[in-house]
Amino acid sequence: MDTQQISGVILTHNNKRTIEKAVQSIAHLVSELVIVDDFSTDDTLDIVRRVYPKVKIVQRKLDRFDHQRNFSLQQVSHPWVLCIDSDEALDIQAQDSIKNIMNRLDDRAYGFYRLNQSFNRFTKERLNRPILFKRELTFQGALHEVVAVSITYLPGYIYHFSWKDMTEALADMNQYATHQAKKWIMQERNYPALVLAGIAFLMPPYHFLKLYVGQKRFRNGFFAGFLYSALMASEWVWVVLKYYEFRFIHHMKNPEDIK
Secondary structure: OOOOOEEEEEEEOOOOOOHHHHHHHHHHHOOEEEEEEOOOOOOHHHHHHHHOOOOEEEEOOOOOHHHHHHHHHOOOOOOEEEEEEOOEEEOHHHHHHHHHHOOOOOOOEEEEEEEEEEOOEEEEEEOOOOOEEEOOOOOEOOOOOEOOOOOEEEEEEEEEOOOOOHHHHHHHHHHHHHHHHHHHHHOOOOOOHHHHHHHHHHHHHHHHHHHHHHOOHHHHOHHHHHHHHHHHHOHHHHHHHHHHHHHHHOOOOOHHHOO
C-alpha cells in the first residue's frame, strides 16, 4: 500500500514562543502545511515562513474553536490531516508512530496522551482530541472541541507548552473566560446574579480537586501542583465575571457584539 499524503494544520494567534517547536515536530511528516491564523500581531507567521517556506496561510477571526478547526479542514488538499495546536509538539516516539502507520491508516482517528506543562514540570493526561484523522470528520465544541468517533491511541506523547509566566497565564484565562461567557450568551442562558454567585463559589473547588487529585497534579510537587490547580480552577470566577460584565453591565445579547 502506498504511503498516504498528509496535510498538516495548525491554528495560531500570537504564538511566537512555541510555534517553531510545533512546526518542526510535524514538518517532515506532512506534504503541505496550512496555518489558520487569528490575525497575529507578533512574529508568529514570520517564524512559520522561515521554518516551512511553502506554508499556506489563511487568516480568519476566531469565534469558536470548533468552527476554526472545521474551517481549517476545508483548506487542505489531502484526505488525512495531522492537526496540532500552536503550543504543542510531538515527541520523537510520537513522530515515529505516525511514520510507522502512514502506509496502513486503518482507523479514522488517532491520538496521543499529552504532557501538560505545569510551571517547570509536565503531567500526563489522555487527550480527547484526535491528532491524525480523516479530513471528513467534524469537530464540535466551542472551547474543547472533539469528534464523534473513537480514537486509537499511539505510542508517544504530545507536549503542551502552556504559559511560561503569570502574564501569559492571565491572558490565557481571559481568553477562555471570554469564549465561555460568549457561549452562555449564545445559548441564551439567563443566569440571575444568585446563580452566578453559586457557580463562582462551587465550581472552583470542584475543578481544583479534579486537577490536583484526578489529574494528579500533586506529582508536580506539592506546592507547585497546588498553585497550578488553584490558578486553573479560578477560571470559573473569571467566566462569571465576564458573563456578568457582558450581560448586566453592557447588556449584550448577541455574542457577535463582544470584541
